[in-house]
Amino acid sequence: MDAKALLLNRHSQPRLTYPGPTAEQLDLMLAAGARAPDHAGLTPWEFVVAEGEGLERLGEIYFQAAKADGAEGEALARARLLPTRAPVVITVIAKVSEHPKVPAIEQHLSAGCAVMAMQMMAYSLGLGGIWRTGPYARHPLVREALGVQGDDEIVGFLYIGTPLKQTEARSAPALEGLVRHL
Ligand SMILES: Cc1cc2nc3c(=O)[nH]c(=O)nc-3n(C[C@H](O)[C@H](O)[C@H](O)COP(=O)(O)O)c2cc1C
Secondary structure, X not given: OOHHHHHHHOOOOOOEEOOOOOHHHHHHHHHHHOOOOXXXXXXXXXXXXXXXXXXXXXXXXXXXXXXXXXXXXXXXXHHHHHHHHOOEEEEEEEOOOOOOOOOHHHHHHHHHHHHHHHHHHHHHOOOEEEEEOOHHHOOHHHHHHOOOOOOOEEEEEEEEEEEOOOOOOOOOOOOEOOEOOO
């Protein structure tokens, strides 16, 4: 896919099914993530890949978090199933280290760039994906279960799979009002 077309047409696909990425496609996505801009070469990212039983393990983590928050019945059951909305979920964690020139926000931003790079690679391979966060990204039990500490942040759960149907990018917002020239 032409890079211009990719950048102008990338969009999210929330309805995903099997097949998920092949091992080779997954490696390409992770390699794209690891090409994210990185001030001072800190590699401030960790990519936690869940597929197969890994999705069940992630669902169990959500389940425990929902239970701790008092969820019951359908809401509690739904928590366990959330990760099964795609064949693969990659949790992207910003791993923050102390650096005199690179504040935590720059390391969080770098991890966010990694999410989008992986989504774009998936899109270029004919796969689809959606970047999600929600309350579980900040939940203390989810953070603990995934080894997220201190200034580290879960910046996204990237859901990847085959789009259930062909979709098109929403029309881009008008640049008027978003841009000004000095
Ligand atoms: C940091 C971040 C977190 C997001 N979290 C969610 C989410 O939890 N659930 C969701 O449906 N969309 C979420 N989105 C939005 C989608 O990823 C997507 O960008 C949005 O639906 C617009 O679609 P588009 O990417 O096709 O333009 C999030 C986006 C960002 C940047």
